[in-house]
Amino acid sequence: xxxxxxxxxxxxxxxxAGNRLLAPEMRTVQSDATRANSLTSGHRACQGCGEALGAxxxxxxxxxxxxxxxxxxNATGCLEVFTTPYPETSWRVPWxxxxxxxxxxxxxxxxxxxxxxxxxxxxxxxxxxDGGTVDIGFAALSGLFERNDxxxxxxxxxxxxxxxxxxxxxxxxxxxxxxxxxxxxxEPGNPFGQGKNLPLIAMAHNIPYVATAxxxxxxxxxxxxxxxMTMHGARYLHVLVPCPLGWGSAPxxxxxxxxxxxxxxxxxxxxxxxxxxxxxxSIRHQVPVEAYLRPQSRYRHLFDDTGAVLRPDIVGRLQxxxxxxxxxxxxxxxxx
Amino acid sequence: xxxxxxGSQAVxxxxxxxxxxxxxxxxxxxxxxxxEAIGAMVKSGELPGCRFINVESExxxxxxxxxxxxxxxxxxxxxxxxxxxxxxxxxxxxxGLGLPIVMTLANRAVGAPINIWNDHSDAMAAxxxxxxxxxxxxxxxxxxxxxxxxxxxxEVSLPVMVCMDGFVLTxxxxxxxxxTREQIDAFxxxxxxxxxxxxxxxxxxGAMVGPEAFEEVRYLDHARHLxxxxxxxxxxxxxxxxxxxxxxxxxxxxxxxxAELIVxxxxxxxxxxxxxxxxxxxxxxxxxxxxxxxxxxxxxxxVRDALGGDARLLVVEKAFSSGFGGVLSTDIAMAVEGAxxxxxTVVGGLGGRAITETSLRxxxxxxxxxxxxxxxxxxLDRGAVEAELARMAANRRSGPVAENMLRxxxxxxxxxxxxxx
Numbered sequence: 001x002x003x004x005x006x007x008x009x010x011x012x013x014x015x016x017a018g019n020r021l022l023a024p025e026m027r028t029v030q031s032d033a034t035r036a037n038s039l040t041s042g043h044r045a046c047q048g049c050g051e052a053l054g055a056x057x058x059x060x061x062x063x064x065x066x067x068x069x070x071x072x073x074n075a076t077g078c079l080e081v082f083t084t085p086y087p088e089t090s091w092r093v094p095w096x097x098x099x100x101x102x103x104x105x106x107x108x109x110x111x112x113x114x115x116x117x118x119x120x121x122x123x124x125x126x127x128x129x130d131g132g133t134v135d136i137g138f139a140a141l142s143g144l145f146e147r148n149d150x151x152x153x154x155x156x157x158x159x160x161x162x163x164x165x166x167x168x169x170x171x172x173x174x175x176x177x178x179x180x181x182x183x184x185x186x187e188p189g190n191p192f193g194q195g196k197n198l199p200l201i202a203m204a205h206n207i208p209y210v211a212t213a214x215x216x217x218x219x220x221x222x223x224x225x226x227x228x229m230t231m232h233g234a235r236y237l238h239v240l241v242p243c244p245l246g247w248g249s250a251p252x253x254x255x256x257x258x259x260x261x262x263x264x265x266x267x268x269x270x271x272x273x274x275x276x277x278x279x280x281x282s283i284r285h286q287v288p289v290e291a292y293l294r295p296q297s298r299y300r301h302l303f304d305d306t307g308a309v310l311r312p313d314i315v316g317r318l319q320x321x322x323x324x325x326x327x328x329x330x331x332x333x334x335x336x
Numbered sequence: 337x338x339x340x341x342x343g344s345q346a347v348x349x350x351x352x353x354x355x356x357x358x359x360x361x362x363x364x365x366x367x368x369x370x371x372e373a374i375g376a377m378v379k380s381g382e383l384p385g386c387r388f389i390n391v392e393s394e395x396x397x398x399x400x401x402x403x404x405x406x407x408x409x410x411x412x413x414x415x416x417x418x419x420x421x422x423x424x425x426x427x428x429x430x431x432g433l434g435l436p437i438v439m440t441l442a443n444r445a446v447g448a449p450i451n452i453w454n455d456h457s458d459a460m461a462a463x464x465x466x467x468x469x470x471x472x473x474x475x476x477x478x479x480x481x482x483x484x485x486x487x488x489x490x491e492v493s494l495p496v497m498v499c500m501d502g503f504v505l506t507x508x509x510x511x512x513x514x515x516t517r518e519q520i521d522a523f524x525x526x527x528x529x530x531x532x533x534x535x536x537x538x539x540x541x542g543a544m545v546g547p548e549a550f551e552e553v554r555y556l557d558h559a560r561h562l563x564x565x566x567x568x569x570x571x572x573x574x575x576x577x578x579x580x581x582x583x584x585x586x587x588x589x590x591x592x593x594x595a596e597l598i599v600x601x602x603x604x605x606x607x608x609x610x611x612x613x614x615x616x617x618x619x620x621x622x623x624x625x626x627x628x629x630x631x632x633x634x635x636x637x638x639v640r641d642a643l644g645g646d647a648r649l650l651v652v653e654k655a656f657s658s659g660f661g662g663v664l665s666t667d668i669a670m671a672v673e674g675a676x677x678x679x680x681t682v683v684g685g686l687g688g689r690a691i692t693e694t695s696l697r698x699x700x701x702x703x704x705x706x707x708x709x710x711x712x713x714x715x716l717d718r719g720a721v722e723a724e725l726a727r728m729a730a731n732r733r734s735g736p737v738a739e740n741m742l743r744x745x746x747x748x749x750x751x752x753x754x755x756x757x
């Protein structure tokens with residue numbers, strides 16, 4: 001690779017993204033043999049867990065950014081349960097789990113203490129699932145944003161309460177089947193509501209940095225963590241993490257589904273600073289939403305056995321949501 | 337230093353003298369004056385090295401304290417009533433994690449009906465949350481107990497709740513000898529956490545524990561509480577040496593020698609009880625009082641020693657368990673052999689109703705003459721209760737009880753030209 005040459009993380013005609021074509025300093029943190037392994041092997045996540053993957057990349061990157069001076073606070077949820085079954089722990093960072101709804105406030109207490117003790121070189125990262133973020137932990141998170149406390153808060157969004165057995169959360173998309181929004185009746189699955197878009201709500205607090213990412217683009221995820229750690233104040237990172245159990249998808253399809261969520265426009269990948277969108281990731285190969293929906297059994301009621309669309313009305317409404325995202329975040333601009 | 341000072345201000349000064357590093361606050365009456373005063377001290381620079389965090393709920397207030405304490409800060413917050421219940425989940429969590437947070441509970445009734453005045457139903461709701469609960473009899477004691485609370489919490493790695501009666505103490509201006517920073521420094525060593533979030537020695541705090549060890553972890557909590565009984569006494573003695581006056585400890589007995597009736601209570605009502613005891617003694621009646629300063633851990637042995645004779649026991653409680661009766665009475669009964677037959681419970685002072693000397697004198701006389709029921713409600717307006725029961729019997733849609741009660745009381749006030757009898 002010659003200096004100044006723009007880097008594309010995708011090979012022509014494929015989705016393969018790798019490090020081997022890059023100079024060592026441009027490779028992912030995860031590819032570095034000396035990475036922190038903050039969330040180390042042996043944990044009990046399901047095969048294909050998007051959250052475990054996302055958390056590993058996020059934590060190791062934050063560890064590199066801080067030179068290993070990091071404290072992590074965790075809400076109750078899958079990530080907490082599968083990493084700390086007594087008497088084992090997968091965490092190789094100082095890690096505190098208190099409750100489901102209070103990760104943001106606990107992180108505030110950690111940050112306040114570090115500040116009071118003049119240990120400002122140690123940084124704080126809070127992490128939770130979508131239930132712990134958009135529902136039960138929402139008030140505490142909004143308080144953290146409003147006070148602009150020096151915390152990077154990461155939401156691993158798998159779009160339902162997976163730890164308790166796939167119940168609907170405020171982040172569950174319309175039409176998705178969960179254990180509390182069964183695929184029954186004339187409007188099967190989760191009803192169409194207004195949605196609860198936490199990145200936009202975070203932006204409304206005018207905090208220094210808001211970003212979204214998926215586990216399909218791990219260079220991008222790492223870059224956003226690195227960027228967030230160059231800043232101070234409240235920062236919010238929302239990572240889409242497919243869940244094979246809850247989505248009814250093959251464990252091997254986790255990365256692909258995360259990519260299709262972005263490529264369909266249903267999940268917008270963007271960055272915002274002080275309430276203004278500063279960048280968005282363009283769709284490379286646009287796909288209709290049904291390409292993303294079809295491999296997931298939580299949307300099985302929208303298709304027949306041959307995979308043909310059974311409910312064009314519902315698929316059409318979902319496509320409209322994707323189209324609105326594409327327009328709002330300018331997702332079909334040519335990649336620069 | 338002797339001052340004429342509001343209880344809340346005295347507590348704020350003592351807390352500040354203990355040099356907390358993180359204080360978090362959410363407003364709820366009647367604890368607000370305490371955190372307001374600390375906030376002002378942080379802002380003015382009078383309390384350097386402290387971060388004062390305004391949060392969006394009591395649940396978050398205690399959660400901030402949890403994060404702070406686990407990172408090695410001396411952490412403090414205050415609440416009351418609904419606020420305590422709103423932070424209930426975090427209460428159990430702080431205790432389960434063994435974090436030595438100190439909190440003032442400005443005791444206030446719990447709704448519905450909503451009521452901002454004093455009783456002990458908030459503290460009783462948190463009885464089993466794993467916190468040490470100390471009850472202050474006076475503002476002097478409230479102030480002093482806070483200094484002891486930090487020392488105690490950090491020594492035994494448990495959170496401590498200092499209970500002081502809302503308004504009766506928090507808003508009362510009286511003479512208090514406020515311990516100085518120098519006295520605190522001689523008494524309270526720097527906080528040395530048993531567990532701390534430190535990147536140079538990473539630990540996992542708050543791991544999931546299944547049936548294989550949960551009971552053991554919970555038992556250790558109990559064991560720490562039992563250890564705390566000894567610490568409480570030792571710390572009270574040491575405090576007395578530093579400041580030159582006694583304060584705190586497990587119990588405060590008052591003229592219990594040879595008593596044939598001992599009145600047992602928590603908190604500020606003990607002041608009134610002492611007055612009535614003195615009067616009774618002057619009349620030749622052998623009456624004494626026992627204040628429970630340490631309610632959790634409950635000092636079973638000390639209570640047994642203090643109430644060990646065959647005196648009749650009158651437990652005056654500002655809270656009760658609906659469908660059952662007294663809460664403190666149950667603990668007293670556990671401590672004392674053959675107690676149930678000699679215990680009477682009087683529930684009073686609910687929602688801020690004054691427990692007057694006159695009323696106390698009457699129940700003490702009744703108790704001395706064996707006329708007291710096992711459970712009585714002090715100064716209960718039987719007429720109002722009967723009227724509402726009759727209304728409910730007559731009409732399925734009898735409406736909200738509290739509103740009916742207010743309406744009937746205002747009607748009777750109009751008839752009699754005065755307030756509640």
